[in-house]
Amino acid sequence: MGERSQGEVVKLSLGVSRLYLVTRPEHLQQVLRDKSDNYVRGGDALQWRPLKRLFGDGILGDGEHWKNSRQVLQPLFTARRVDSLVDRLAEAIEDAVDDLDEPARTGQPVDMGTVQAQIVCSAIMRVFFADKISVPQAMRIMKAQDAIASSVMPRLMVPWAPLAMPMPGDRTFRKAVQLIDDTLLPIIRATRETAETDGDDIIATLWRGRTETGGRIEERQVRDDTVSMVATTTETTISVLTWLWPHIAQDEQIAERLYEEIDRVVGDAPVRREHLRELRYTRQVLDELLRLYPIGWLFPRSAVETDVIGGVRIEAGATLVVSPLITHRMSAFWDRPEVFDPDRFDPDQVRNRHRYAHFPFGGGPHQCIGMHLFYLEAMLIVATVLSRFRFSLQRQSVPGVKVAAALRPQERVEVILRPVRSVSA
Template structure:
């Protein structure tokens, strides 16, 4: 795809341009001309399986290009990297995120979410509009800081970190769109990025250092686990890697849920039948009770709604990879050292894999339909060895939040239109999603 087609469209509307690249590729491996960078775009599920799973060892995270290079200045080497550092961090952190362990935390998460939702009683009573992104950020931070960080990070500090992450997500956009620009060359957003990283370090580093001396056996919070964990050769992580992994885990355990759920409200406002089905299921399963573990297995349509949100707004929207050795994908030779781009945002919106991909339709994820699709037609958490550790956590936490909110309140958006997509470190709405709440009938706010 020539430069005159790719670059102007990317600069004008990155999300739309990427989906158009996918449509034009018709599932074939194509090369994007972005000037000095010419990555191969892989969109077909069978080819994705080869890159992300079957030949994952040959396609390593692109530490020097596209999305990762500007963000590496924040996250450094560790769980969001590759190679030895990633393997050590993954080995230490993975036991915290197994389905069995997350299931044991459901009731603690539910109580923390319920208490955070209680704070919406006042705006519901007065009719004061609320920003749903901010509301969800507070709910998520309250739950995650308690359950995964043992309240070592206060909710107010966590909210300041969220604001810094927002600034970072905006500030890296120029470098993501112009990935060939050297980091030494100043670009718009650099100063904002540095200030935000410094704020995060000022808030987290004292806690990381203090926890080093408190990481006794039995403490199962993330920071203690990182300090106490052993690498494959029996060593321990140094302070820099514990810092990197703490920053990464604060970001990934909060940002993903906040970003995805913000899109829920405009979509159900625009689709009254979907909203009615979702509300009816929550009313029937939960009723006026607090949402708890035993309710989750019966919230099946709620899970379909979440899957459709993840189709349109995947957790990881772009996965650049570097080919270590020459390979052939879809009949196309990929030379060693080449950059390969994988994007759930693209594959999830391609008409050759999805009927009417622009339409919000949770029925796509009825079990009988989902079973007929290739595993890599829907991969919002990535795939293979690098699949996101927090996938099971997301589904539990998001279901608890949606059910808790809709069992207590009814929502009317101030602006019912679905916002456009702001492409940054995560997919964010171009405009705030504001809503007026009122207590549900028969439920005390």
């Protein structure tokens, strides 16, 4: 539908709902940045109502609770602070990648989705949660998040259905949320007692936070924001990188440019902060992955007051559908959008493109605070793995896209790893 509209605002007729599909970059800028106060998330907006049962009203919501959460958590994710943590992240990732030595030696296939989850959980739980959440606990939470992402789809397809009405997936959703709460609530409650003397991990920082009136943040909001931050610091990296391996395996030129850059910049040394600024093509590869596979693929917004977008009247109370997945794949804004081409993100091309043609992390005041972390974490993982191993796919195909609350690959990606020294021998 976005392709047929050529970027014009489209009114969708879905029962009693008034929905507008917004895809053109200048219109997206109006919704996400210029008039963000008029286009809010939360409430009964298309995607949010089912997911609010998991994430609550904090950092992924809107209004007063969101402002409190953003104020408390933003300092943990500034570019300067995250940059200061790069070497700690790199060491944690390197330790986790060590576990691949054995399957590489024996030629045992590995599931890259699982491998990436283990690497990401090892790094994030150590650096941002001070190991209060163990890697096995984090892996169970990842599994529950996967179940939730699929189980809410029936409600996303019928957004006007009341939550009291039973729907397919509800039981799976409740069971997964209960597992997350059973895992995190004891950790959250124990941290409250030591928060004043703890370091700057996410849970302790939330407990030390204050509302705009100076009061303490309540346990429910600490719980909601902890769940949200576990998801936002792990999910994108785990899922997006799963598509990396088949894409570079299918294009020898892209693979060779990536290998050459990593070998030249990193060599035999451990990957560290000083290497990242030189991994320019690696960054372009990640940007192209995010173009094709933006994990947060749907950003619904509710109009507070009547407005006009692209000559179309938007009534107060209407829901707008903003989708990176659609905009990123439209030929009106991208040449050969179906082709995986990291050269789209050559700096010269980026300068000539509208800022909101590529917005995998949203934009404006609600832009994901974990964006900078994703790029650092993903670059560290790719550079660490490919500085030590080459790989071959078990199945020569790119997984399709499974549309859930967050995008998922439809199939597993299994590879056989080979130590780099064997390749060059």
